[in-house]
Amino acid sequence: MKNIEISVIFKNIAKLLTIKGEASFRIKSYEKAADIISDLAEDVSELIEAGKFQSFSGIGKTIEDKSKEILETGTCQAYEKLIAEMGIEALDLLELRGxxxxxxxxxxNDLGIKNLNDLSYALDSGKLQGVKGIGKKTLETISDSLIFLKTYKGTRILARCLDIAKHLSKILDNCDSVNQYQFTGDVRRLEEVCRSIEIVVECSDDIIATKNALVETFSTHQQPLQTVINEPQNYTAKIPILEPIEKIHLFVDSGLPVTVYLCSAVDFESVLFLTTPTPEHLNAIPSVNERCESKESLTELQNKTEVEIYDKLGMSFIPPELRKYPDSVTLAIEDQLPQLIEFNDLRGDLHTHTDWSDGAHCMEDMVEAAIARELDYYAITDHSVSSSVANGLDQQRLLKQIKYVHQLNEKTEGITLLAGSEVDILRDGSLDYSDEILAQLDIVVASVHSNFTLSEAEMTKRVICAIENPYVMIIGHLTGRLLGRRQEYPINVPEIIHAAAENNTILEINGSPSRLDLGPEYVRQAKEAGVLIAVNTDAHSIPESERYKYGVNVARRSGLTKEDVLNTYPLEQLRQILNRDIS
DNA sequence: GCCGTTTTCGGCCCGACTGTTTTCAGTCG
Incomplete structure (x- = not known):
């Protein structure tokens, strides 16, 4: 049980109590505890054991007791009681915009709407019209948001799927007749949002016996993750050729579908090969295409590794991340696939926060984590004054911080610290700080944090205005999306990419697993336009320094090489690239 | 629910801004 899972339970308790209309301070306490726990650098279990958990202000006896209960049983009674009473789906109501x-x-409470289906029905039947506090505009917002949430219903962001994958791995690791296994499909392609989890399992001998054993374990295991075996009536495999392969279907995490393919050693890698890509990509492989449409066995792929399969098909090996779109097939046939960026190509992080603004940890601790990552350079980019919610720095505090960064840099071995800022792009496209102040910064990331409801034309003009500011180096999380929760705000990304290319402005891949903004579709366009990309963590705490992995995943899925990414360059070269003519 | 004590319970409340609604709920990181 990891901190984040305990945190989620407390967050959900707070949400359910909110909907119930409980006392606000009780709710606040759960919210606060959830925030504290998600930002902890140490495991809750260790802190409890060491008797240190309650030393955090906001963690009292009740939260500690409930945390212990969650660590032992995977949940706590108070939470289960709320779910039984209100239904877990009530939580979805709070996900709606507006x-x-x-x-x-x-x-x-007043309208008896317990979940999104009830809400959908209420919207259609006009039940919400004339309700006090919900006007025409709000109804529109809710309605749009409902459609968006329904599109994402049943999906999970990658970070959540990788956690679930770890739980499932423990179960498979303990099954004697499982020789080896590998996650495939959406998870292997590292999709930002996954619709299902798929696993290929190689069985040691009798496939049916292994299947029965696994079904038994999934039904009775003691892991905190609940699994429910599902036997679909009219299941058809995504591609007919996989029909004869034995499968187990189940649900995890309250409704995420899981498919386990069970096969013998001779079929392991060919099943992996067939289940990893999207159907669109698989269909683009000429020699495989026809056979996948039939139920005949693809015997010529048996007993081969994936590399050998690609070789036999007359093409180079396609990394799983590139098996979404068909275009990589052509490149593989021509042996023209890009040499994708690797995790350790990153030499620095250019977007991070500290407790000077809304970060959880002090600058020294964040820097220490960066040194542990063996980075060459690290930019401190706390929020600017308009982000008052995030304790943004006014000009005076920023000047003080710049000095502080320089001093810390003097004292610190093995890494170069860069003084920066994540500056708000205001409604009219102007920035929070004067040019005189911006000129003193090594790194200027400009981001939109307010007024999300402008028209597309206004929003595009706003961001282009920032791009044209000669002091702006990087545009942070361009579209403002939160995966599965908030749509991108209206903005013309191709126009932005064009302006970025004209002004040598860098666009960011933000590594926050709930953002991953920009997504691969846009990053590919940016690359084509010759726009450099920065892969940043936007870390607000030490644990979030690990987010670079998600950022690199997106870069790889976008077909980026090391050369396409700004923060793979040595510091001197980075300075040259950023040091544009400022008159 | 947590904190800090006047040690048995009262006070706590991100906050500036937007925008819909007509006085206040929702939003942002």
């Missing part, structure tokens, strides 16, 4: 605690309470 719906906060009060409105969710009105929907749930």
């Amino acid at each position: 719906v906060g605690g009060k409105t969710a309470g009105v929907l749930y």
Whole structure:
């Protein structure tokens, strides 16, 4: 049980209590505890054991007791009772744009709307018209948001899927007749949002016996992750050729579908080969295409590794991340696939926060984590004054911080610290700081944090105005999306990419697993336009320094090489690239 | 629910801004 899972339970308790209309301070306490726990650098279990957990202000006896219970049983009774009473789906109401605690309470308590289906029905039947506090515009917002949430219903962000994958791995590791296994499909392609988890399992002898053993384990295992065996009536495999392969279907994590393919050693890698790509990609492989449409066995692929399969098909090996679109097939046939960027190609992080603004840890601790990552350079980019919620720095504090960064840099061995800022792009496209101040910064990341409801034309003009500011080096999380929760705001990305190319402005891949903004579709366009990309963590705490992995995943899925990414360059070269003519 | 004690319970409340609604709920990191 990891901190993040305990944190989620407390967050959900807070949400359910909010909808119920419980006392606000009790709710706040759960929210605060959830925030503290998710930012901890140490495991809750270790802190409890050492008697240090309650030394954090906001963690009391009740939270410690419940945390212990969660660590032991995977959940706590108070939470289970709330779920039994209100239904876990009530939580979805709070995910809607335009719906906060009060409105969710009105929907749930006064109108009997318990989940998104009820809400959908209420919207269609006009039940929400004339409800006090919900006007025409709010109804529109809720309605749009409902459509968006339904599109993502049943999906999970990659970070969550990788956690689930770890749980499932423990179960498979303990099954004697499993020789080896590998995650495939969406998870192997490292999709930002996964629709399902798929696993290929190589069985040691009797496939049916292994299947029965695994079904038994999935039904009775003691892991904190609940699994429910599902036997679909009319299941058809994504591609007919996989029909004869034995499968187990189950649900995890309250509704995420899992498919386990069970095969013998001779078929292991060919099943992996067939299940990793999207159907669109697989269909583009000429010699495989026809056979996948039939149920005949693909015997010529048996007993081969994936590399050998690609070789036999007359093409170079395609990394799993590139098996989404068909175009990589052509490149592989021509032996023209890009040499994808690797994790350790990154030499620095150009977007990070500290407790000077809304980060959880002090600058020294964040820098220490960067040194542990063996980075060559590290930019401190706390929020600017307009992000008052995030304790953004006014000009005076920024000047003080610049000095502090320089001093810390003097004292610190093995890494170069860069003084920076994540500057708000204001409504009219201007920035929070004067040019005089911006000129003193090594790194200027400019981001939109407010006024998300402008028209596409206004928003595009706003960001282009920032791009044209000669002091702006990087545009942070360009589209403002939160995966599965908030749509991108309206903005013309191709126009932005064009402006970035004209002004030598860098676009960011933000490594926050709930953002991963820009996504591969846009990054590919940016690369084509010759725009450099920065892969940043936007870390607000030490654990979040690990987010670079997600950022690199997106870069790889976008077909980026080391040369396409700004922060793979040595510091001197980075300075040259950023040191544009400023008159 | 947590904290800090006047040690048995009262006070706690991100906050500036937007925008819909008509006084306040929702939003942002």
